[in-house]
Amino acid sequence: xxxxxxxxAEGIVLAVLALLPWVAPALHVPADVLTRSLIWGLFxxxxxxxxxxxxxxxxxxxxxxxxGGFVSAWLLTSGTLSSVPLALLIGMxxxxxxxxxxxxxxxxxxxxxxxMITLAFxxxxxxxxxxxxxxxxxxxxxxxxxxxxxxxxxxxxYAVKAGWPLYAFIATIFFAGYVVARRIVASPxxxxxxxxxxxxRRAPAVGHDxxxxxxxxxxxxxxxxxxxxxxxxxxxxxxxxxxxxLSTSGQLVxxxxxxxxxxxxxxxxxxxxxxxxxxxxxxxxxLGAAWKLIFGAVFVVIVTLFRxxxxxxxxxPGDVHxxxxxxxxx
Amino acid sequence: xxxxxxxxxxLFNGLALGALLALVASGLTIIFxxxxxxxxxxxxxxAFGAYAGFVTYGLTHSFVLALAAGxxxxxxxxxxxxxxxxxxxxxxxxxxxxxxxxxxxxxxVESLRMAFGGLTQNVPQPAWxxxxxxxxxxxxxxxxxxxxxxxxxxxFGLYLxxxxxxxxxxVRAGIEDPLxxxxxxxxxxxxxTLVFGIGAVAAGFAGVVYAPIxxxxxxxxxxxxxxxxxxxxxxxxxSFPGAVVGGIIAGEILSLTSxxxxxxxxxxxxxxxxxxxxxxxxxxxGTEGRG
Numbered sequence: 001x002x003x004x005x006x007x008x009a010e011g012i013v014l015a016v017l018a019l020l021p022w023v024a025p026a027l028h029v030p031a032d033v034l035t036r037s038l039i040w041g042l043f044x045x046x047x048x049x050x051x052x053x054x055x056x057x058x059x060x061x062x063x064x065x066x067x068g069g070f071v072s073a074w075l076l077t078s079g080t081l082s083s084v085p086l087a088l089l090i091g092m093x094x095x096x097x098x099x100x101x102x103x104x105x106x107x108x109x110x111x112x113x114x115x116m117i118t119l120a121f122x123x124x125x126x127x128x129x130x131x132x133x134x135x136x137x138x139x140x141x142x143x144x145x146x147x148x149x150x151x152x153x154x155x156x157x158y159a160v161k162a163g164w165p166l167y168a169f170i171a172t173i174f175f176a177g178y179v180v181a182r183r184i185v186a187s188p189x190x191x192x193x194x195x196x197x198x199x200x201r202r203a204p205a206v207g208h209d210x211x212x213x214x215x216x217x218x219x220x221x222x223x224x225x226x227x228x229x230x231x232x233x234x235x236x237x238x239x240x241x242x243x244x245x246l247s248t249s250g251q252l253v254x255x256x257x258x259x260x261x262x263x264x265x266x267x268x269x270x271x272x273x274x275x276x277x278x279x280x281x282x283x284x285x286x287l288g289a290a291w292k293l294i295f296g297a298v299f300v301v302i303v304t305l306f307r308x309x310x311x312x313x314x315x316x317p318g319d320v321h322x323x324x325x326x327x328x329x330x
Numbered sequence: 331x332x333x334x335x336x337x338x339x340x341l342f343n344g345l346a347l348g349a350l351l352a353l354v355a356s357g358l359t360i361i362f363x364x365x366x367x368x369x370x371x372x373x374x375x376x377a378f379g380a381y382a383g384f385v386t387y388g389l390t391h392s393f394v395l396a397l398a399a400g401x402x403x404x405x406x407x408x409x410x411x412x413x414x415x416x417x418x419x420x421x422x423x424x425x426x427x428x429x430x431x432x433x434x435x436x437x438x439v440e441s442l443r444m445a446f447g448g449l450t451q452n453v454p455q456p457a458w459x460x461x462x463x464x465x466x467x468x469x470x471x472x473x474x475x476x477x478x479x480x481x482x483x484x485x486f487g488l489y490l491x492x493x494x495x496x497x498x499x500x501v502r503a504g505i506e507d508p509l510x511x512x513x514x515x516x517x518x519x520x521x522x523t524l525v526f527g528i529g530a531v532a533a534g535f536a537g538v539v540y541a542p543i544x545x546x547x548x549x550x551x552x553x554x555x556x557x558x559x560x561x562x563x564x565x566x567x568x569s570f571p572g573a574v575v576g577g578i579i580a581g582e583i584l585s586l587t588s589x590x591x592x593x594x595x596x597x598x599x600x601x602x603x604x605x606x607x608x609x610x611x612x613x614x615x616g617t618e619g620r621g
Contacts, residue, residue: 051425055425057425057428057429105607105608106607108607108608109607111424112362112367112368112424112427112428112567113563113567115370115425115428116368116559116563117559117563117603119556119559120560120563120600120603121600123556123596123600124596124600124601127597127600131592131593131594132597246552246556247552250432250436253429254433257429289440289443289444289448290440290444292436292440292443293437293440293441293444295436296433296436296437296440297433297437299429299433299436300415300430300433300434300437303426303429303430303433304415304418304430307426
């Protein structure tokens with residue numbers, strides 16, 4: 001019974017993801033809005049482990065989103081690889097490796113320094129993409145012509161088309177990522193991560209190598225970011241250089257805080273909020289650029305008054321926090 | 331090898347850019363030193379100053395008035411920010427302080443975008459800054475030399491304020507021992523509001539000075555903000571001399587490396603920052619900081 005209860009969140013997420021193709025058209029939400037939200041949600045799963053659970057506020061996640069995206073897109077557009085899933089995995093591995101290097105340097109400082117340094121490394125990665133590596137990345141133009149995946153099922157080759165089929169492909173990957181992330185935060189390892197967040201001095205004092213835990217959380221976040229970046233190229237058929245922008249890292253922070261930190265699903269909800277708002281406002285004259293102003297103002301209100309984000313206001317999933325030992329909330 | 335003329339002109343470019351970065355970073359560092367928070371809206375204040383200067387210049391056609399108004403209005407915005415929101419955050423975790431200033435920065439930048447559009451606005455150079463100077467080895471735009479002078483003067487003004495006034499004494503004491511300052515009966519909240527205002531003035535003033543070189547755009551502050559972060563990481567967060575030294579170093583790296591290959595100039599700056607983190611994690615002149 002308790003095992004079933006522990007899987008309640010997974011069940012609800014799976015049901016919602018499966019029902020959306022039938023519900024969303026009635027609510028006038030296009031498939032592309034949902035697919036894009038899922039990519040951000042996947043990006044946010046890793047970031048939530050890093051920030052929501054471990055308490056490390058990185059402003060440079062775009063570095064890994066872009067790395068995964070451009071490595072995958074380059075493999076597919078240069079003719080090196082034809083298998084989309086394989087290219088996504090290699091892009092993810094590249095982002096993970098890059099995360100290990102950046103994390104190793106950034107973690108020499110904590111708190112505000114960590115936020116500033118990751119921001120700077122994010123910007124450095126953008127400049128690397130933009131000029132020295134432009135021969136591979138296309139510089140300001142990005143990489144066009146990223147193919148959609150073809151999957152071999154029971155001897156048939158099934159080409160995943162844009163729209164709802166691509167939604168299903170990305171929703172499946174998101175769900176797998178969500179289940180893995182839930183396992184991670186519920187494991188003894190995840191408990192140590194939360195211990196580091198709630199008391200950064202005590203965790204090492206009781207014998208945990210906090211630095212290694214932090215680095216591993218950073219690398220995990222980079223891996224999720226890399227996979228999400230690869231999917232962005234597949235989804236758009238084009239890998240845009242703005243994956244590396246500072247505003248991409250910032251948007252991830254906004255989505256996560258607005259949706260709710262330390263909930264795993266919060267970043268997806270936060271991302272959906274702005275992506276849908278943007279797609280609605282773009283149809284209204286003179287208000288196309290207003291979504292970010294609205295989103296920024298809402299963010300300030302949420303940070304000031306509702307620290308736990310809209311998701312935890314509306315529904316407290318409880319069991320995310322009820323695993324293992326009870327830790328004092330911050 | 332580049333010619334001597336090119337080298338000298340890039341050296342001057344580096345100084346002008348460095349002095350400007352030093353000004354922005356010193357605003358950041360004074361706020362951090364006194365209030366203990368990193369202002370992620372600093373780049374937005376920089377852009378806000380540039381726009382305030384742009385509007386004033388359009389109305390009065392006086393660059394001096396534009397400078398004064400840009401600095402003043404940005405300072406007022408800084409006072410308002412501290413008084414309305416930021417003071418509620420001193421007791422909260424540093425991450426929340428970063429988040430709220432980051433959010434305020436977005437609101438400022440997006441308000442500018444709504445009011446003026448996303449396109450760049452050309453801010454003309456002042457009449458006394460037009461033309462090119464023959465410096466024997468190379469030709470150099472007059473305005474860039476003046477930027478160097480104006481930024482150096484502003485930094486000197488900040489120096490006087492911090493080291494030779496009663497307010498500056500309180501600020502420096504507050505950096506050393508905030509509790510003792512409070513126990514001595516000084517009204518710390520008012521000083522904090524004022525310090526945030528001064529930091530905002532530094533950013534806004536730099537924005538007006540910089541606007542004729544790059545044109546004003548809503549996002550113009552974001553790269554300056556990151557560069558000023560690098561400056562304080564190099565110089566040591568919370569140290570005013572560190573901000574000045576770090577600013578000049580950063581400015582010179584950006585312009586001297588672009589002499590060889592512009593593609594690598596920004597990358598070189600961040601590479602230096604990474605190196606600093608290994609060799610001197612506290613920065614050149616940083617003390618045992620709160621970070």
